Amino acid sequence: MPNESSQTPCIENLTYDEIRIGDSASLSHTLKPQDIQLYAIMSGDVDPAHVDPEYAGSSMFREVIAHGMWGGSLISTVLGTRLPGPGAIYVDQSLHFLRPVAIGDTITATLTCVKKIDRNKHLVLDCLCVNQDGHEVIRGSAEVKAPEEKIKRPRLSLPEITISDRKIRYTRLIGTAKNLAPIPMSVAHPCDAESLKGALMARDEGLILPVLVGPEARIRGVAEQLQLSLHDCRILDTPHSHASAELAVQLARNGEVEAMMKGSLHTDELMSAVVDKVHGLRTARRISHLFLMDVPTYPRPLMITDAAINVEPTLECKADIVQNAIDLAHVLGIAEPKVALLAAVETVNPKMRATLEAAALCKMADRGQISGGLLDGPLAFDNAVSLVAARTKGIHSAVAGQADILVVPDIESGNMLAKQLEYLANALSAGVVLGARVPIVLTSRADTAETRSASCAIAVVMAHARRKQLQASSS
Template sequence: MNHFTDPDSLWIENRTYDEIAVGDTATLLRTLRHEDIHMFAIMSGDINPAHVDAEYARSSIFTEVIAHGMWGGALISTLLGTQFPGPGTIYVDQTLHFSRPVRVGDTVTVTVRCDRKFDHNKHMILDCVCINQHGEKVIHGTAEVLAPSDKVRLVKTELPEFRLSDTRKTRFERLMQITHGLTPISMAVAHPCDAESLRGALLARDRGLIVPTLVGPEAKIRRLAEEFGMDLGDCRIVDTPHSHASAERAVALCRAGECEALMKGSLHTDELVSEVIRKDTGLRTARRMSHVFVMDVPTYPRLMLITDAAINVAPTLLEKADIVQNAIDLAHILHIPEPKVALLAAVETVNPAMPSTIDAAALCKMADRGQIRGGLLDGPLAFDNAISAAAALTKGIRSVVAGQADILVVPDIESGNMLAKQMEYLAEALAAGIVLGARVPFVLTSRADSAETRTTSTAIAVVMAHAKRNAVTRGDA
């Protein structure tokens, strides 16, 4: 009796009708992963909660998520189509009986045996059995196939890489967990006069993040809410005639302590920032203000903080020192105890013709001397070296930062803005934008940003405001 197994080779080869004798068998082994269940559900559209909803599955007779029955059936089909008989096989009939569930982690051995052959039409009957690692039969049945007459030996087709990632909603909810257990904060929303900025503020309210004070033309805000079916509830509205007055009044509310945080609405960034940075009436501190994008990138295993991509156009060395320290302080608030800071440039070596490389080297020395505290700095680093350990290894870079950076410090606003937008629009990053170094957290997002982005940004502000409250209580502020 001949026995054929799944060959680990570059070739796929069939067995013709004449080459197979009654009693010949072939086997295939496969271990079930969570990803297999999800991919099968995506492919088939079968989202039966017994397979994809762990909470529901716990209440079922199986007490946990199990594979779709036809996942095992697909393994039989795989064996028939690729090995035994292989390419050229045509399915005629299949019967299956399901004896036991297949659970995540189970290793299934699929065995197909030729029981009968019919010379007049080249059909054969195959016995099909799937057995788990405990020797228990989980699926059994029979298949009738038209076996190939012509010999085929081909190079295996290389399929594109397929990677499952969490849905955007899942990643959004995970990021929102940073506010778990925190009470709402008071927030002034400057000129929320388009649908997304108003919806973002109200969504943050409904999530229990903020108690919003809407600063802008009251009649316009109420018309907008009515048009888009948004419930203003008992929101406080501070009536102003135009966007400039909205910016001035919202900043004044924060400066007076009536609001703990500030959110940009539909007005232009420069219009609000100019009020924030006024010496006598703004929200400046001794620290240089800077912006940080907090990003959840599906292809990166940790939060990515990019700074500064919105406030400082061409920062000096000392301004960069504040930018770095601001980002490190935020990382601590986000429970990253010793953030790894990559100081980006086009190259990873110091070049006098490239000022960003000299600044990066100087910032590293400032950290060595205690002028920047709380993080691990390295630079200059090119972007690939900062986020890819393989790229760093190829270039011979030995660094605790390379390949695992938490914070990316860009040379200027142009490179930072382009990098952040690329992450968001090409890499499906979930982004939050926040300004640091002011008296209060300042949610600064693009006018094109969605309500979701505004809400995640608000979550960062809530965590910052509570950290400030705790610092005051401890006497640190």
């Protein structure tokens, strides 16, 4: 609805005696997507013409349009706040809807007094809503009982509203792999509902060709129970989770799949097979984990590393963790990611190892030992993500307040940070392992199928980037 904050600090009515025939009042508002969403939430009207872009694109209007009564609510706003204002009581309303209102249209609602009825202090008002081109959108009339006493009240500030649309954010994460061919992916031990659903959801999104590695009877039993189709899935039977992890890794090592995905087994079971010195997927780089998070209250994707694999990384390990994250940021199209090295404070304290290592990592970046990103630290969490906090503390930095990557001191702080964002800030996350021969989708066993599918999208982008690197090196 219209923003009143820039107007007078008080709201004042016009009494019946003050109003004259011909008096009018107006307000304008530009329709935004969140206006439609809010109206749908408030009213329960989820007509696809208003909330489903795919359907709306094939309708007679060829685009999403506002609910008709959204425009009618502008008329109500004028009545309640301007003419007559507080104390007015709706009696009757007649509206004719002449033209649809689309996102971006600016609607001006004008009410004009055309009749006064002395016996009951009623007003009849002509109602007209026009768009930015002057075309009539709504025309009608309203009858109200006008206030007889003067009312003047402070204009109250309305609370801010944030709409968290997980479907849109999920679609955005999936969109990172748009137009890329699906890749073969081994799924280690998908023997519970969410891990199997995640793999099949990624299949249905056109992201992966699943190779399900685990006890075949259990996998088929879960699929049958949930009424899930296993079409386009290859199933390799194993007796238990350890064997599932070993075979899933073997497929990646042999080049039969281009990525892996954790199923319902424990992380240490899978990673033991991954880091095996003889049969695993090690490279010269330290293996690390990264959460890519879409946080509703943060203006860009946020990467958190390492929150799942390296328990208490050394300085040498952290250098690889940082480089792994920077390399992924490049793959995702971030040319020079801003890397915040987190600690409890933003100054170097000899008694706090995290601050010393943050400072050392920054100097390593200055000397070219870490490349491709812009590093700063130590930074406390608030300084890393809030420009206001950074300026308040006098921190002048190209990273502070606008970090792309948060490097945590240890697995405990990282795990708590990631899960706090997911469960308290409604963040949507994707989890991947970096630094191995192939990308590995690694999420919590409590994560949803949606989170697993979104993680597959990141793995697909990484796999295609790896293809290009291999082609370039062989040519």
